[in-house]
Structure formats: C-alpha cells, structure tokens
Amino acid sequence: GLPKGIVHGHGGVVVEHLKAVALQSDMGRDDTFFWYTSPSWMMWNFQVAGLLVGATVVCYDGSPSAPHPDELWRIAARLRVTVLGTSPGYVLGCIKADAAPSRTHDLSALRTVGITGSSLPPTSSLWLRDQVGVQTSSISGGTDVVSAFIGGVRTVPVWPGELSAPFLGVALDAWDEDGKPVRGDVGELVITKPMPSMPVSFWRDPDGKRYHDAYFDVYPGVWRHGDWITITDHGSVVVHGRSDSTLNRHGIRMGSADIYQAVERLPEVAEALVIGVEQPDGGYWMPLFVVLAEGVELTDEVRERINDAVRTEVSPRHVPDEIIAAPGVPHTRTGKKLEVPIKKLFQGRDAARVVERSAVDDPDLLDWYAEQRRS
Known part of the structure; x- marks a missing residue:
C-alpha cells in the first residue's frame, strides 16, 4: 500500500540487532558476513549490524547471477564468507541452471546460508543441503521491526519448508479469528509482547491512528503482522504468505x-x-x-x-x-x-x-x- 513512513528508535534497533547477530546468528570477530541486499531493504541494516560484533561485512554492487548463475557462490568462495544471505528466488535460479556450488567452488569457510524475502520451498531447502551442505537459516520478519520474528539457530535442527524457531525474545504465536492460540493449523502471526525495535510512530500520524490500524485493529493491544503461519508440534513455524x-x-x-x-x-x-x-x-x-x-x-x-x-x-x-x-x-x-x-x-x-x-x-x-x- 501507500508508504507508512515508519519512525524507529535508535536504541531499540541496536539492542534487537545485537541479539539477532550475536546470539541468534552466533556471529563474532572471526566471521565474514555477506547478505545480498540493497540499502532500501531492512536486510541492509541487518548486515551492517555485523559490525556491532566485529564481523567483516561484504558490500557488493552487481548482479547475483551475472555473468554466471552462481555468482554469489563465487564471491563467497573468494572472500571466505562464513554467513551468506540470499533469497528463495536466487536458489531456484541456481536449481534451474543446474548449479553445483560445493563442487565448483571452495565453500569450506561457509557455515550458514540465510534465506529471506519469501518462503523457501522444501525442495530448495533439500537442494541447499545436498549442493552446499551447511545449515540453512530461513528467516521471516519485517521492515516494521527491522529484524526477524522467526529463523534458524545453530542449536535447532532444520526441517525443509519450515523456519526452525522463533527468534530469542520474540513472543510469537498463531491465533485464530477469536484470538485463541492454534497449533498444527493455520493462524495469524501475532506478537503478544513488545519488541524493543517496534516503531516509535508513523511519520505525519499525530494521533497514532494509522499506526494502530496497521497492527492493532484486529486484536486490541496485540501486534498482528498480516502473515498466515502454522506452529508445528516440534516448535518450528511454516509461513504460508500474507493473510x-x-x-x-x-x-x-x-x-x-x-x-x-x-x-x-x-x-x-x-x-x-x-x-x-x-x-x-x-x-x-x-x-x-x-x-x-x-x-x-x-x-x-x-x-x-x-x-x-x-x-x-x-x-x-x-x-x-x-x-x-x-x-x-x-x-x-x-x-x-x-x-x-x-x-x-x-x-x-x-x-x-x-x-x-x-x-x-x-x-x-x-x-x-x-x-x-x-x-
């Protein structure tokens, strides 16, 4: 829709990013962090947050699939990237091009492939397992909080087509139309307790009505993000798309x-x-x-x-x-x-x-x- 003009608080975002990068993603000074993104996307902020823990950040101005479909893997190999981030679309493009990253590039430094932008199909997750052979961390969040609600973590398994766990400190739930939690069935993604990086306000929204209508008009006092999710019996999350x-x-x-x-x-x-x-x-x-x-x-x-x-x-x-x-x-x-x-x-x-x-x-x-x- 029309731009919301989100106003964020600096301190809350920094705290959220420290948690996401240092704890959830387990990054530190020995890591080289490369997420293919643009400065107009919150993943740019997420990547720059690698500097908070002393990681080396890779900035790239170019196509992810030119001159060859496996361009990101080539860069990751050359720069000894340890955490590489991309999208389901790029992975699907590699599959269609019959790319074989681990056979054609030295990815021995790589330990995690992050995925966001849309849901990662189970077949793509299995391709990453077979062709790259490292942890796949599929994450979902939003520009609204400049962070993620759900994603991978090194202490939890990866289930194809599923996001492994809620991010630390995120009071995530799936609710039905009556505001009751559901398990094993589709529900609305809600956040029942505040996150430090939630917006302070919307620009030119003096009474807060647009802010309220964007997130709190369905369940009073509870953030409704607008995604359909299923929380499985083993605690992972399946994201089905916008509700x-x-x-x-x-x-x-x-x-x-x-x-x-x-x-x-x-x-x-x-x-x-x-x-x-x-x-x-x-x-x-x-x-x-x-x-x-x-x-x-x-x-x-x-x-x-x-x-x-x-x-x-x-x-x-x-x-x-x-x-x-x-x-x-x-x-x-x-x-x-x-x-x-x-x-x-x-x-x-x-x-x-x-x-x-x-x-x-x-x-x-x-x-x-x-x-x-x-x-």
Missing part, C-alpha cells in the same frame, strides 16, 4: 507461497502471481498470472502442466480459474510480490491509491494489470 492475500477457496485457506512453490519449479515458468478476488455477487475469482520462460508460449499443454502441478502438489481446490500470460510481476523495491495491491486493483480500486508507484520496481506493470481488470 490479506491468502487464497480462500470453498472455505479452505491456502497461502500463495504454496502455489508459487509448485508452479515456479516448472521450467516453462519464470515467475508467477496468484490472487483471490472476492466479487460483488459473492463469487470468488482466482487467476494465476505467469511470466513464461524465454521462447515459451502459453499453449493448452503448458496450461495443463501448470494446473496439474497445483492439483497434485498443492490442492485440487486451488487450481486457478484462469491462467494469464503476463509481461512481468511487479515487486516492491525489496523484491516482494505486490499481491495485495494487484488484488485491490481487480476489486475496482484506483491504481493511484493502492500503491505508490515509486515504491514499485517496474511501475509500468501496474498499468498492464489495470488494463487486464478493465478487459
């Missing part, structure tokens, strides 16, 4: 991440975007927009391969109503798919009100989606 973009077909809720894990593994699909649109007549329309790989056309055969992947790997109930070839998927500047703004576009909202164009990586794509709504 306000979660797909709800015939009463069965499904995170968009589950759809992407199935569809984006297909060689014909470069990227996908799925939305569920509640319609005025009570109907529910769930289109899947696909960015096709170079040279691929959206034939009936490709459509059936996509539908079959969703049907067999996700749920027969969540086979899309329509598959539409798209020129691209719009993202925030930090790489998150703009599911909710696109959903609002298809529900009739004005494009100028659903998202700030300057916050989109390719603003022209918004016009294409708006035109699809009109047609």
Whole structure:
C-alpha cells in the first residue's frame, strides 16, 4: 500500500540487532558476513549490524547471477564468507541452471546460508543441503521491526519448508479469528509482547491512528503482522504468505507461497502471481498470472502442466480459474510480490491509491494489470 513512513528508535534497533547477530546468528570477530541486499531493504541494516560484533561485512554492487548463475557462490568462495544471505528466488535460479556450488567452488569457510524475502520451498531447502551442505537459516520478519520474528539457530535442527524457531525474545504465536492460540493449523502471526525495535510512530500520524490500524485493529493491544503461519508440534513455524492475500477457496485457506512453490519449479515458468478476488455477487475469482520462460508460449499443454502441478502438489481446490500470460510481476523495491495491491486493483480500486508507484520496481506493470481488470 501507500508508504507508512515508519519512525524507529535508535536504541531499540541496536539492542534487537545485537541479539539477532550475536546470539541468534552466533556471529563474532572471526566471521565474514555477506547478505545480498540493497540499502532500501531492512536486510541492509541487518548486515551492517555485523559490525556491532566485529564481523567483516561484504558490500557488493552487481548482479547475483551475472555473468554466471552462481555468482554469489563465487564471491563467497573468494572472500571466505562464513554467513551468506540470499533469497528463495536466487536458489531456484541456481536449481534451474543446474548449479553445483560445493563442487565448483571452495565453500569450506561457509557455515550458514540465510534465506529471506519469501518462503523457501522444501525442495530448495533439500537442494541447499545436498549442493552446499551447511545449515540453512530461513528467516521471516519485517521492515516494521527491522529484524526477524522467526529463523534458524545453530542449536535447532532444520526441517525443509519450515523456519526452525522463533527468534530469542520474540513472543510469537498463531491465533485464530477469536484470538485463541492454534497449533498444527493455520493462524495469524501475532506478537503478544513488545519488541524493543517496534516503531516509535508513523511519520505525519499525530494521533497514532494509522499506526494502530496497521497492527492493532484486529486484536486490541496485540501486534498482528498480516502473515498466515502454522506452529508445528516440534516448535518450528511454516509461513504460508500474507493473510490479506491468502487464497480462500470453498472455505479452505491456502497461502500463495504454496502455489508459487509448485508452479515456479516448472521450467516453462519464470515467475508467477496468484490472487483471490472476492466479487460483488459473492463469487470468488482466482487467476494465476505467469511470466513464461524465454521462447515459451502459453499453449493448452503448458496450461495443463501448470494446473496439474497445483492439483497434485498443492490442492485440487486451488487450481486457478484462469491462467494469464503476463509481461512481468511487479515487486516492491525489496523484491516482494505486490499481491495485495494487484488484488485491490481487480476489486475496482484506483491504481493511484493502492500503491505508490515509486515504491514499485517496474511501475509500468501496474498499468498492464489495470488494463487486464478493465478487459
């Protein structure tokens, strides 16, 4: 949506980062820390926090996959990186390119691969295990707190498709619509006690109404982050996607991440975007927009391969109503798919009100989606 203008307190963020880097990530003076990020993303702050414990920080200006798909692994090998951070998208790109990092590069210094930006599919986690052979620390948090809520830690196992544990000091829970904790089932991600890095305020929000409406309008006094999660019986967490973009077909809720894990593994699909649109007549329309790989056309055969992947790997109930070839998927500047703004576009909202164009990586794509709504 429109920018919140978050105001953070310096002391609270420093305390949170010291905890996250020194304790949760177990970094110190002997570590070399490289997270592929940009200064507009909170992961830049997270990486710079490595300096708080005396770690060496790697700054990189360039592509993660050029001139070769395994460019990040090459840099990690050359600089003897011990903690490397990247995204599920980069890992998937390496899988599609048949990269074999541990065979082609000396990664003997590496001990942890961090992942964030979206959910890491189980298959990608297993690929990292087999092709890199170090701990995978998949984390989830937010710019809102400049930190993570859930992630890996060296004392807890890694379960493919799951985030190993809540971060230290994070009172994380999953609640149902009535505000009751749930286990083994999908619930809203809530933080029941304050974290030191929670925003002080929003810019130009003198009465705090926008701040309150952003986090506390569903459960009074309890932070609702807007993600669907499942807390497992062994204490790990599965992140299904944004709760306000979660797909709800015939009463069965499904995170968009589950759809992407199935569809984006297909060689014909470069990227996908799925939305569920509640319609005025009570109907529910769930289109899947696909960015096709170079040279691929959206034939009936490709459509059936996509539908079959969703049907067999996700749920027969969540086979899309329509598959539409798209020129691209719009993202925030930090790489998150703009599911909710696109959903609002298809529900009739004005494009100028659903998202700030300057916050989109390719603003022209918004016009294409708006035109699809009109047609």
